[in-house]
Amino acid sequence: MNSTYDPPAGEEPEELPATEKDLAEDAPWKKIQQNTFTRWCNEHLKCVHKRIGDLQRDLSDGLRLIALLEVLSQKKMGRKYHPRPNFRQMKLENVSVALEFLEREHIKLVSIGEGAGVQGRGVGVQGEGCERAREGVRVSVRG
Numbered sequence: 721m722n723s724t725y726d727p728p729a730g731e732e733p734e735e736l737p738a739t740e741k742d743l744a745e746d747a748p749w750k751k752i753q754q755n756t757f758t759r760w761c762n763e764h765l766k767c768v769h770k771r772i773g774d775l776q777r778d779l780s781d782g783l784r785l786i787a788l789l790e791v792l793s794q795k796k797m798g799r800k801y802h803p804r805p806n807f808r809q810m811k812l813e814n815v816s817v818a819l820e821f822l823e824r825e826h827i828k829l830v831s832i833g834e835g836a837g838v839q840g841r842g843v844g845v846q847g848e849g850c851e852r853a854r855e856g857v858r859v860s861v862r863g
Contacts, residue, residue: 758775761784764788764792765787768791770784770787772784780811781810781814782813782814783805783814785815786801786818789818793825797821800817
């Protein structure tokens with residue numbers, strides 16, 4: 721389904737069905753959820769003097785994701801990572817370190833592979849409620 725369909729000249733464009741509007745990349749609820757989650761991340765990252773402006777860009781090298789996981793779990797990664805990842809391989813390794821940490825901590829992963837974040841497909845870490853933020857973290861990828 722292509723939501724950018726242009727009708728032939730002289731015809732009125734059709735209104736998208738409600739379900740297609742809700743699933744569109746620019747759906748208002750998605751922007752609200754992304755902004756809310758970004759603020760939630762930034763609130764937790766304050767204590768390590770880090771900030772997320774754009775989720776896709778800022779989580780793609782794994783550094784802020786690692787920092788967020790360390791803050792939420794109050795544990796260190798337990799494995800070295802690249803503090804200045806200049807190459808794609810270094811970014812992949814950082815994301816891999818974060819994913820291994822989640823696995824060691826028995827945190828459920830939802831539809832994610834280590835390359836997803838580096839490719840900019842929207843890695844997100846979602847807490848299951850602010851009051852339970854330290855109990856469970858859910859990781860999801862759009863793409």
